[in-house]
Amino acid sequence: MNDAPQIKPPPKAKSTLRSRLAAVWDSDLAWNFRHSPVAIAAATTTLLIFIAAFLAPWIAPQNAFDPGAVRLDDGFLKPLEVGSTGITHVFGTDSQGRDLLSAILYGTRVSLIVGFASVGFSMVLGVSLGLIAGFVGGRVDALIMRVADVQLSFPAILIALLVFGVGRGLIHPTQHERMAVIVLIIAIGLSHWAQYARTVRGATLVERNKEYVQAARVMGRTSGAIMGSHVLPNVIGPVLVIATINLALAVIEEATLSFLGVGVPPTQPSLGTLIRVGQQFLFSGERWILFFPAAALIILALAVNLLGDWLRDALNPRLK
Amino acid sequence: MARFVDTFVSAIVAGALISGLATTSAEARAIKWARSGDALTLDPHAQNEGPTHALSHHIYEPLVLRDHTGKAIPALAESWALTADPLVWEFKLRKGVTFHDGTAFTADDVIYSFERARQPTSDMKSLLSSVDTMTKVDDHTLRIKTKGPNPIFPSNLNDLFVMSKAWTEKNNAGKVQDFKAKEENFSVRNANGTGPFILVSREPDVKTVMKRNDAYWGKGQVPLDITEITYLPIKADATRVAALLSGEVDFVQDVPVQDIQKLSSDPKLQVNVGPENRSIFFGMNVGDKELKTSDVKGKNPFAEKKVRAAMNIIINRSTIQRVTMRGQSLPTGIIAPPGVNGYTKDLDVIPAADAAKAKTLMAEAGYPDGFSVTLHCPNDRYINDEAICQAAVGQLATIGIKVNLVSQSKSIHFPLIQRNPPETDFFLLGWGVPTFDSHYVFTFLYHTRTDKEGGWNATRYSNAEIDKLTVGLTQETDLTKRNQTIAQIWKALQDEVIYIPIHIQTLAYAMKPDLEIPVDISNQPKLKFAKVKK
Incomplete structure (x- = not known):
């Protein structure tokens, strides 16, 4: 009897980790994933793009954000040509002599940073407002949800353009380049919060009358604590699905804004900026300048979308 | 007459x-x-x-x-x-x-x-x-x-x-x-x-x-x-x-x-091609004590002639012509196109691109590590204006000048140059000479900014001697003497490197x-x- 408690602790830690992993492996979600080739392909692609983009400074042949590293002499090199700096330009170079592969890696990183940050921003905003609306109810609920309705009646890209324009107007012109990414994140973030708010409010309306919430109330917990530590974990599932799909949307929206020339500047290009620049050379034969960034954007958006789609189906109890 | x-x-x-x-x-x-x-x-x-x-x-x-x-x-x-x-x-x-x-x-x-x-x-x-x-x-x-x-x-x-x-x-x-x-x-x-x-x-x-x-x-x-x-x-x-x-x-x-x-x-x-009576160039704030958009405080790097000379050398006009303009431009060393009274081949000297010499000049000027500055560029006015600016950003980076490029529509760009005082330290501009006489260039681009003159001179360049000679041109009846004065002014100005000339635009009309x-x-x-x- 005495030996047992002494021996137990070490294997216990091991076994819990292992059993937790085993539990994850055995879960419906993982089983579903293992048996869905589309999900595996999408996840692998997404993961590879993420790794490539975030390791860009180490794996890209050229620092695409350093104008000094680019040689104008190497402009318009075809894919696989070797430039004056000795780099083999696998995807060719653009009009400024910048290696396109490097530009795409760095550009994807900008696009993903904007995507993740704006999704995070709209998620925090939308979930908080949705929780408050659903939990407090009454006039607060009506006010928040009417604002959300108004917002949903505009195309998201219009709202982003509007926010971006106002944002730029407020910032001193010399700061534009530095602030461009932040303004872009806020603009895209603000145009997507309503979806989160609606979803969370709906779920909160269901949850707030359940026994565990009443129990917490009887115990004297504050509304804020109940919302944060009791209701939130129970309504967050669908939010994650929306977030995944919105990541792809945010990346496309960023590309659209940059394509329209209001996004990130050409010296620090995102995928959208690269497509805007490449589009000028569509008629003159240098099609690779447009093709590769556009292909990268399509693959990224498709992979994330498929992953989000699978996640939605896998988490939907009605489809089981 | x-x-x-x-x-x-x-x-x-x-x-x-x-x-x-x-x-x-x-x-x-x-x-x-x-x-x-x-x-x-x-x-x-x-x-x-x-x-x-x-x-x-x-x-x-x-x-x-x-x-x-x-x-x-x-x-x-x-x-x-x-x-x-x-x-x-x-x-x-x-x-x-x-x-x-x-x-x-x-x-x-x-x-x-x-x-x-x-x-x-x-x-x-x-x-x-x-x-x-x-x-x-x-x-x-x-x-x-x-x-x-x-x-x-x-x-x-x-x-x-x-x-x-x-x-x-x-x-x-x-x-x-x-x-x-x-x-x-x-x-x-x-x-x-x-x-x-x-x-x-x-x-x-x-x-x-x-x-x-x-x-x-x-x-x-x-x-x-x-x-x-x-x-x-x-x-x-x-x-x-x-x-x-x-x-x-x-x-x-x-x-x-x-x-x-x-x-x-x-x-x-059908496409008709011909040269335009217009040169494209960069201008710098050479007159202020300090640049608002630079990391150098207390002094103005552009006020140093050696810095301007280094920039003039490092910007490679023939590469810009070949790659950015695809041959559709005439590189130039003076901001008056050929055909304008006062233009001579001797003044139109394009410095050979020499990275080592440019770096030496920067070091001699006291900026071995360069400095940062904002470049304002129009994106809907001149042929490939934004691309020219980008090319310059890359070339200037090789001598340590870190350029923050702001390219915008001409309706926002031009007021930056025209406001008094100007709101730009470094800018791209093109200048046509409808009068076909150098006086038009001097009076708008080199004369001290006053109520009547220097309306497009955003360089803050002010030289009483040049101003006097420029105004004198309008009252000189003897054309030979007048042309001598023009040559004298150009010689002095070319030596100062107030602007960095890039090229003469070639126009192409398609119809x-x-x-x-x-x-x-x-x-x-x-x-x-x-x-x-x-």
């Missing part, structure tokens, strides 16, 4: 030639004309800017016009000459001319317009700074007395448009629009000139429609084959070219250099094959001369 007699004779010949040709063309049709940017305003005196004048030339007219080769031809003035007094010019005005609203054109309108153009908010005032008094002899004779003898006075008048006194006063548009302060007046969106086309509607940055003026005085003398002009600013290069290829527009004034070859080989289109629009050396095609072939 011989030069002006020559000019006048050739003007008559040109006029005869044009009217001779006019009888051969018979077709007439409406055209859609696309360009990357719009006119900034319709107020003819508010902005001295190429595309603005290009549009105004269809509605308003000057006394003296330049044809597409740069030759002066009579417009509202039938003839002009110096009187016995070397200070007084006499202009014989054209009779039987009416404004679009039907009122008759007289000398009063000219005096009124020129007085208007001399207001402080006018951008055309430098061109009239030598005017002392204007006298109406009769309805169609005007005498202008200059402060000193000014032999080149008539060549200042090419872009000085005449408005109707009655119309302008009636609509309270007597005060010139202050463009920098974003002011508006009636004449900004409405127009009433004597020109070959009448304004029908205008939506800035979208569309401007003009219809043929059937009461035009020049009917029968010029082809006037175009019945209606729809002017469409289309900023994106590919969109503009696509509009031409699909037949949506008939005439594209600025074909992107990368598309010239493709369009030339298209049997359904439907039934149109005949020659490349205008000032890039202001006047469509009354355009012909429609059968």
Whole structure:
């Protein structure tokens, strides 16, 4: 009897980790994933793009954000040509002599940073407002949800353009380049919060009358604590699905804004900026300048979308 | 004076030639004309800017016009000459001319317009700074007395448009629009000139429609084959070219250099190519104690001549010509195009690109590690303007100058240069010389910024000696002496490296094959001369 408690602790830690992993492996979600080739392909692609983009400074042949590293002499090199700096330009170079592969890696990183940050921003905003609306109810609920309705009646890209324009107007012109990414994140973030708010409010309306919430109330917990530590974990599932799909949307929206020339500047290009620049050379034969960034954007958006789609189906109890 | 007699004779010949040709063309049709940017305003005196004048030339007219080769031809003035007094010019005005609203054109309108153009908010005032008094002899004779003898006075008048006194006063548009302060007046969106086309509607940055003026005085003398002009600013290069290829527009004034070859080989289109009387260059704030946009505090790196010389060396014009412009430009070492009085081959020296020498100069100037600065660049004004700026950013980075590039529409870019004090430390600008004389360059770009002079000099460069010589040019009658002074000024200025010249633009006009629009050396095609072939 005495030996047992002494021996137990070490294997216990091991076994819990292992059993937790085993539990994850055995879960419906993982089983579903293992048996869905589309999900595996999408996840692998997404993961590879993420790794490539975030390791860009180490794996890209050229620092695409350093104008000094680019040689104008190497402009318009075809894919696989070797430039004056000795780099083999696998995807060719653009009009400024910048290696396109490097530009795409760095550009994807900008696009993903904007995507993740704006999704995070709209998620925090939308979930908080949705929780408050659903939990407090009454006039607060009506006010928040009417604002959300108004917002949903505009195309998201219009709202982003509007926010971006106002944002730029407020910032001193010399700061534009530095602030461009932040303004872009806020603009895209603000145009997507309503979806989160609606979803969370709906779920909160269901949850707030359940026994565990009443129990917490009887115990004297504050509304804020109940919302944060009791209701939130129970309504967050669908939010994650929306977030995944919105990541792809945010990346496309960023590309659209940059394509329209209001996004990130050409010296620090995102995928959208690269497509805007490449589009000028569509008629003159240098099609690779447009093709590769556009292909990268399509693959990224498709992979994330498929992953989000699978996640939605896998988490939907009605489809089981 | 011989030069002006020559000019006048050739003007008559040109006029005869044009009217001779006019009888051969018979077709007439409406055209859609696309360009990357719009006119900034319709107020003819508010902005001295190429595309603005290009549009105004269809509605308003000057006394003296330049044809597409740069030759002066009579417009509202039938003839002009110096009187016995070397200070007084006499202009014989054209009779039987009416404004679009039907009122008759007289000398009063000219005096009124020129007085208007001399207001402080006018951008055309430098061109009239030598005017002392204007006298109406009769309805169609005007005498202008200059402060000193000014032999080149008539060549200042090419872009000085005449408005109707009655119309302008009636609509309270007597005060010139202050463009920098974003002011508006009636004449900004409405127009009433004597020109070959009448304004029908205008939506800035979208569309401007003009219809043929059937009461035009020049009917029968010029082809006037175009019945209606729809002017469409289309900023994106590919969109503009696509509009031409699909037949949506008939005439594209600025074909992107990368598309010239493709369009030339298209049997359904024709492309005319020619050099423009315009140089493209970078300007730097050389006068302030400190640059607002730089990380260097307490001193101004651009004030150091060695820094400017290093920048002049490191910017590789031949690479910009080959890659960025695809051969469609002439690299230059002076901001006056060949053909402008004062230009010489000796002044047009392009420094050889020498990275080691540039780095040494930077170190000697006290900036071995460089500095940072913001470059302002237009993105819808000159051929590949943004790409030229990007190329310069890359080349300057090799000597440690970290350039933060801000490229924006010309309607935002130009006020940065024109405001007093200017709001830019480093900028791209292009300058055409409609008078074909160096004085135009000195007075706008090098003269100290004052109420009357230096209106586009955002460099804060101020040199009393140069100012004195520049003003002296307007009063020098001896052309040999005058040319000597011009050479003297250029020599001093070239040594200072106030601007970094890049190249002379080459223009490419693409149009439907039934149109005949020659490349205008000032890039202001006047469509009354355009012909429609059968």
